[in-house]
Amino acid sequence: MKVLIITYYWPPAGGSGVQRWLKFVKYLRDFDIEPVIYTVDNPAYVIEDASLLADIPEGVEVIRQPIFEPNSILSFFGKKNKKQSGGFLNPNPSAIGKLLQYIRANYFIPDARKYWIRPSVKYLEQYVRENDIDAVISTGPPHSMHLIAMQLKERTGMTWISDFRDPWTEIDYFHQLPLSKRSKLKHIELEEQVVSKSDVVIVVGETMKKNFEKYNDEIHVVTNGYDSKVSELNEELDMSFTITHIGMMNADRNPTILWSVLKEICDENADFKKDLKVQLIGKVATEVEKDLASLNEKNIALIEYLDHQDARLYQQRSQLLLLAINNVPSAKGIITGKIFEYLQARRPILGIGPIHGDAANIVNETTSGIMVDFDDAAGLKGTILEYYDKFKKGDLTVSSSNIEKYHRKELTRELSVILIQD
Structure with missing residues (x-):
């Protein structure tokens, strides 16, 4: 079987967006599926990680076509802000900033890659007719990738699988966008079209599956x-009581309750204050930095970016791994990609988010940590103190179970069954 995969993110892109299909492609040949990648030739990636190029199997065909991205023009007229470039919306934009946000939100639907749709469809229609392609797979966001595949299906009749790495209208920041009523309805309409017209829809969690089932019966959770073997982990643990978060932390993901509880414990316990080290690896919003100012700067380490391999080492050495779920209306369905790397690191997870959400279900199922609700300060304080007591005794461990099914190869096996059956 030969599949065409339409994706905006591909190495040397870094960050979370590239991981999912890079890892699927790494293992697809093990299940007699030959991937062909269609991606951009001149991308405007915020983060790059050249180390990920090593995961691309030798000989895999990668088709690159140029893209016009208006964001580069719009940013010329606005004040550049590195915090925004990492995926944050400026909460206090200038007048020109408000105008640019409005233009981006309402004139580039579904996203700023919309101008890649028409030339891509034209190119790929000829490509699939001249090559032995059995199915097309689109992965988003950006959701323009789905619109390319939808038109390709309409013109060729080929099987189409849409993959949602993140939700569309239920994504954490959708409620922040300055969308007009008409624009919101357009997003909802396009989302319904994509889901209903796909032959198969793949999602990352049960909540998203339930939300999409009203449009399509063929919804599968993968x-x-x-991607690494647990046996490879031989790192010595930090001497400090490290609480480490890997990945971007915007204002919605800012666990304000944690900073408040940590300050309270530091004020009450001199040993805890001496031992504590909070490590945030990835871009953080200004709001997070302001809240961290309540703690002693000696207890804080901010590292803007590490490549994937180095980030894994920090995870393996940490005493606790912080899983912060965005405090937004769609919080129950959020499953951040880092949770699975946390599982592989076999360090206790301290989660802050819905205790009956998708992420909490994974933490509980694997007995890999504790999820505390957004407003449960007493429960959070008790959990941290319990973990700290074990740390002081040299007994801060976790007995994770049933995590092997989350290895990328096993997940690719699940994917292959779906692709071959459909």
Whole structure:
């Protein structure tokens, strides 16, 4: 079987967006599926990680076509802000900033890659007719990738699988966008079209599946995962009581309750204050930095970016791994990709988010940590103190179970069954 995969993110892109299909492609040949990648030739990636190029199997065909991205023009007229470039919306934009946000939100639907749709359809229609392609797979966001595949299906009749790494109208920041009523309806309409017209829809969690089932009966959950062997982990643990978060932390993901509880414990316990080290690896919003100012700067380490391999080392050495779920209306369905790497690191997970959400279900199912609700300060304080007591005794461990099914190869096996059957 030969499949065409339409994706905006591909190495040397870094960050979370590239991981899912890079890892699927790494293992697809093991299940007699030959991937062909269609991606951009001149991308405007915020983060690059050349180390990920090593995961691309030798000989895999990668087709690159140029793209016009208006964001580069719009940013010329606005004040550049590195915090925004990492995926944050400026909460206090200038007048020109408000105008640019409005233009981006309402004139580039579904996203700023919309101008890649028409030339891509034209190119790929000829390509699939001249090559032995059995199915097309689109992965988003950006959701323009789905619109390319939808038109390709309409013109060729080929099988189409749409993959949602993140939700569309239920994504964490959708409620922040300055969308007009007409624009919101357009997003909803396009989302319904994509889901209903796909032959198969793949999502990363049960909540998204339930939300999409009203449009299509062929909805399958294939989560994200980890890719290294547990036996490879031989790192010595940090001497400090490290609480580490890997990945972007915007204002919605800012666990304000945690900073408040940590300050309270530091004020009450001099040893805890001496031992504590909070490590945030990835871009953080200004709001997060302001809240961290309540703690002693000696207890804080901010590292803007590490490549994937180095980030894994920090995970393996940490005493606790912080899983912060965005405090938004769609919080229950959020499953951040880092949770699976946390599982592989076999360090206790301290989660802050819905205790009956998709992420909490994974943490509980694997007995890999504790999820505390957004407003449960007493429960959070008690959990941290319990973990700290074990740390002081040299007994801060976790007995994770049932995590092997989240290895990328096993997940690719699940994917292959779906692709071959459909």
